[in-house]
Amino acid sequence: MKALALTSYTATSCIGRGVEATLAALRERRTGLERCAFETVTLDAFVGEVAGVDEAPLPPGLREYECRNNRLAQLGLVQDGFAEAVRRSAGRHGRERVGVFLGTSTSGILETELAYRRRDPASGALPAEFRYRGAHNTFSLAAFAREALKLAGPAVVISSACSSSAKVFASARRAIEAGLIDAALVGGVDSLCLTTLYGFHSLQLMSRGPCRPFDLARDGISIGEAAAFALLEPAGASLDGDAVLLLGVGESSDAYHMSAPHPEGRGARAAMLAALETAALDPSDIEYINLHGTGTPSNDEAESRAVSGVLGTQVPASSTKGATGHTLGAAGALEAVICALALRHGLMPAGVNTNEVDPALAVHYLLENRAAPLSRVMSNSFGFGGSNCCLIFGRGG
Amino acid sequence: MTALEASVDGIGLVGPGIANWPDGARMLTGETPWVHSPTRLPPLQCLPSAERRRTGAVVRLALTAGLEATERAGVDAARLPAVFTSSGGDGENCHEICQVLASADRQLSPTRFHNSVHNAAAGYWGIATGATAASNALCAYDASFGAGLLEALTQVVVEGTAVLLIAYDASYPEPMRSARPIADAFGVALVLSPKAGAASLARVVTTLGRAPTDRMPDAALESLRTSIPAARSLPLLAQLARRTAGSVVLDYLDGERLTVQVRPCL
Numbered sequence: 001m002k003a004l005a006l007t008s009y010t011a012t013s014c015i016g017r018g019v020e021a022t023l024a025a026l027r028e029r030r031t032g033l034e035r036c037a038f039e040t041v042t043l044d045a046f047v048g049e050v051a052g053v054d055e056a057p058l059p060p061g062l063r064e065y066e067c068r069n070n071r072l073a074q075l076g077l078v079q080d081g082f083a084e085a086v087r088r089s090a091g092r093h094g095r096e097r098v099g100v101f102l103g104t105s106t107s108g109i110l111e112t113e114l115a116y117r118r119r120d121p122a123s124g125a126l127p128a129e130f131r132y133r134g135a136h137n138t139f140s141l142a143a144f145a146r147e148a149l150k151l152a153g154p155a156v157v158i159s160s161a162c163s164s165s166a167k168v169f170a171s172a173r174r175a176i177e178a179g180l181i182d183a184a185l186v187g188g189v190d191s192l193c194l195t196t197l198y199g200f201h202s203l204q205l206m207s208r209g210p211c212r213p214f215d216l217a218r219d220g221i222s223i224g225e226a227a228a229f230a231l232l233e234p235a236g237a238s239l240d241g242d243a244v245l246l247l248g249v250g251e252s253s254d255a256y257h258m259s260a261p262h263p264e265g266r267g268a269r270a271a272m273l274a275a276l277e278t279a280a281l282d283p284s285d286i287e288y289i290n291l292h293g294t295g296t297p298s299n300d301e302a303e304s305r306a307v308s309g310v311l312g313t314q315v316p317a318s319s320t321k322g323a324t325g326h327t328l329g330a331a332g333a334l335e336a337v338i339c340a341l342a343l344r345h346g347l348m349p350a351g352v353n354t355n356e357v358d359p360a361l362a363v364h365y366l367l368e369n370r371a372a373p374l375s376r377v378m379s380n381s382f383g384f385g386g387s388n389c390c391l392i393f394g395r396g397g
Numbered sequence: 398m399t400a401l402e403a404s405v406d407g408i409g410l411v412g413p414g415i416a417n418w419p420d421g422a423r424m425l426t427g428e429t430p431w432v433h434s435p436t437r438l439p440p441l442q443c444l445p446s447a448e449r450r451r452t453g454a455v456v457r458l459a460l461t462a463g464l465e466a467t468e469r470a471g472v473d474a475a476r477l478p479a480v481f482t483s484s485g486g487d488g489e490n491c492h493e494i495c496q497v498l499a500s501a502d503r504q505l506s507p508t509r510f511h512n513s514v515h516n517a518a519a520g521y522w523g524i525a526t527g528a529t530a531a532s533n534a535l536c537a538y539d540a541s542f543g544a545g546l547l548e549a550l551t552q553v554v555v556e557g558t559a560v561l562l563i564a565y566d567a568s569y570p571e572p573m574r575s576a577r578p579i580a581d582a583f584g585v586a587l588v589l590s591p592k593a594g595a596a597s598l599a600r601v602v603t604t605l606g607r608a609p610t611d612r613m614p615d616a617a618l619e620s621l622r623t624s625i626p627a628a629r630s631l632p633l634l635a636q637l638a639r640r641t642a643g644s645v646v647l648d649y650l651d652g653e654r655l656t657v658q659v660r661p662c663l
Contacts, residue, residue, distance in 0.1 A: 137538050161516055384514045
């Protein structure tokens with residue numbers, strides 16, 4: 001595939017607003033996970049909540065999109081000059097030539113959950129102020145971003161659970177390569193809600209403590225929330241060494257089970273191989289892997305089999321979910337931005353919270369940060385329904 | 398203006414008063430009148446019984462349309478990448494979850510939760526057919542069909558592969574139904590491929606534009622078109638059913654529409 005440049009990128013999660021704060025937290029090996037005090041949730045769990053989301057109302061004119069998810073999106077879009085970069089891109093290419101491809105799993109469903117508590121006792125009706133299109137609908141995120149940034153090109157939300165905002169890179173890349181658009185706003189936003197907290201609890205997939213991916217004693221995920229975005233544009237001729245490029249994308253389906261990964265990591269393997277093929281790279285070209293690494297016993301086991309099968313056992317790897325929590329539909333984009341920071345700053349971030357790597361997992365899992373110039377890194381994202389996506393990023397120059 | 402070109406190799410259709418594509422094609426050409434009756438979904442034989450018990454009507458809707466399209470195209474469903482697109486996914490399941498979360502105990506069923514993902518139909522499709530290629534799960538509110546068509550066509554054009562597109566929508570129960578009225582269940586599937594082959598029904602060339610949307614000449618079918626997001630596909634389906642060359646304009650996002658030129662393969 002033709003490489004695309006990430007001409008601007010930003011991330012906001014429980015470890016910080018914007019790339020500087022995110023990088024500082026990774027350098028300090030700081031986790032943003034705290035005991036869950038979200039809404040009225042009474043689960044014994046840790047979550048990665050972004051501070052101050054509720055205090056950041058949407059601008060006038062965009063109030064129909066009010067919900068926690070779009071507030072988090074707004075908070076994320078204004079970091080690092082990202083919204084300005086999108087506007088400049090629209091100025092260069094034309095508003096209708098910039099597409100919007102965003103991932104979310106639950107969009108603004110929290111609003112619906114709260115509205116169901118306020119149903120009319122007699123008729124069962126939802127409160128009159130309930131807004132379906134702007135808050136509940138899965139597309140609300142892309143509709144909001146498109147309107148907030150005054151874009152007029154194609155727009156879509158990809159909602160394939162935890163691979164959502166990795167897959168947006170694949171779809172955006174195709175739209176650019178097909179000539180449908182010249183640039184794409186890609187990213188993911190997912191926010192805390194009761195559906196995912198009580199849902200993962202019902203599947204017994206939530207850790208009671210901060211999640212410990214790849215640890216011998218790992219016992220589940222910690223849910224986080226995040227907004228992460230990148231602006232994808234064709235890579236120009238004069239890229240310097242600081243430029244970050246999307247080099248490869250691979251997608252696959254497990255065709256196995258709705259909520260459990262294929263035990264051999266069959267789909268994960270296929271996605272990684274496809275990503276290497278589109279990037280025209282050999283397995284030995286990959287210098288760091290940002291693992292999906294959710295921290296459930298079976299996910300990490302399946303992923304380690306896939307990774308060792310494709311790349312061997314020596315490539316430094318870590319999951320950053322011990323720091324950020326599993327941000328579900330935002331995880332792919334958040335970890336893409338972390339990969340961009342890794343490339344830009346020569347940092348392989350350690351997996352935090354993990355004390356003793358499970359010896360049964362044949363992956364070179366980093367417990368300490370490592371500084372080294374990086375030129376090719378990989379990011380894995382796998383979701384419910386067996387939806388897998390692997391991205392490869394590299395440096396320009 | 399970029400034009401995305403593909404062949405339509407197979408069509409699946411199920412909706413109110415429409416049992417399958419030949420049935421729907423007769424109504425869309427006016428050969429038989431379209432008479433409204435609630436959408437009837439056949440039982441799914443393709444899923445193992447344990448999985449079948451876990452699936453709701455929405456998954457049945459998507460899989461029914463997809464299976465018909467792949468059978469008519471004479472292609473192995475296991476080998477095709479698939480693009481699923483839906484405005485609301487499984488509204489019944491969503492309602493049940495919100496109801497439980499508003500209750501005192503908040504104990505969700507694990508099956509309800511894993512069925513709540515927007516890509517549930519895509520997941521069950523993989524389990525049913527063994528398809529391990531990429532699958533996608535899209536939403537663009539009322540523009541979901543158009544968004545799915547663009548995604549499928551860019552896959553055809555850029556990856557050079559045949560792709561299965563499945564657009565489907567079903568009603569919410571109350572109280573969500575009042576906030577988002579979707580009249581009934583409607584599913585449409587197209588097998589799209591790069592080159593015209595023996596099975597190809599037509600070549601279609603799609604561009605983004607702003608020409609006025611084509612409406613259905615029949616008032617009842619026009620009402621069907623506007624009352625279910627996936628039924629925004631009806632003008633294209635009618636043109637394909639007529640087996641004549643022509644151009645249709647489909648609703649997409651506000652202010653943006655899709656122009657599809659159709660050229661039948663003889």
